[in-house]
Amino acid sequence: MYDGRTGSTSPFEQTVYLLSTAGRAVDRLLADRLDARGMGPAHQAMLSALAQLGPHGRRDLTEHAAAATGTDSAQALDDLLSAGLVHSMVVQIGGRQEVLTITPAGQAALDVLHDDASAVQGDLLASLTKGQRAELNSLLRRVCTAAARGAGRRAPSRPGPGWVLTGGQRRRWVAE
Numbered sequence: 001m002y003d004g005r006t007g008s009t010s011p012f013e014q015t016v017y018l019l020s021t022a023g024r025a026v027d028r029l030l031a032d033r034l035d036a037r038g039m040g041p042a043h044q045a046m047l048s049a050l051a052q053l054g055p056h057g058r059r060d061l062t063e064h065a066a067a068a069t070g071t072d073s074a075q076a077l078d079d080l081l082s083a084g085l086v087h088s089m090v091v092q093i094g095g096r097q098e099v100l101t102i103t104p105a106g107q108a109a110l111d112v113l114h115d116d117a118s119a120v121q122g123d124l125l126a127s128l129t130k131g132q133r134a135e136l137n138s139l140l141r142r143v144c145t146a147a148a149r150g151a152g153r154r155a156p157s158r159p160g161p162g163w164v165l166t167g168g169q170r171r172r173w174v175a176e
Helices: 015-036 041-053 058-069 074-082 104-124 130-151
Strands: 086-092 096-102 163-166 172-175
Touching: 015 041, 015 104, 041 058, 041 074, 041 086, 041 096, 041 104, 058 074, 058 096, 074 086, 096 104
Parallel strands: none
Antiparallel strands: 086 096, 163 172
C-alpha cells in the first residue's frame, strides 16, 4: 500500500505510472469536451497552431496537427474551413500555395476550448491548494522538457501506425 512517505511497494504506483494514468484521464475528459463541440484533437491542434504561429501552408498545418495528435488531419481541416473557423487564400510565392489563417470565429472557438481545458483542470486539481497547483505545474513543465530532450535521443518505443502491442506485459509489436 502506498502511504506517500516511504514510497510504494507496487510498481504501478510509481510516478511514471501515475502520470500516465492521469494523462489518460485528462485525455478522456478533454476529448469529451471536444466531442460535445463537434471537434477532435486535430481541430484543436490546427486552431492552436494558427493562433500561436500565424498563417501556415495547408500541408505544413496538416502535418503539424498529425504529429501532435497522431490522427489524419485532412478531414479536420476541411471541417474547420467549412465552419468558417479557418480561412484559405492562394498566394503566388515561388509557385502557387494555399495559406491558411485563423478567423475571428476560429479564435473565439479556440477560446472556448481553452475555457473547457481550464474547467477540466479546476475539477481535477480541486483538492490542491493554489501553491500546490503552481508547484505541480512547475514540476510537470520540467518533466516535459526532460521528456522532449530524451525523445530526440532515442528511437520511439512503438513503431508507426498500423502496429499493435501483443502479449500483455511483453513488449512485442506486430503489424495489424
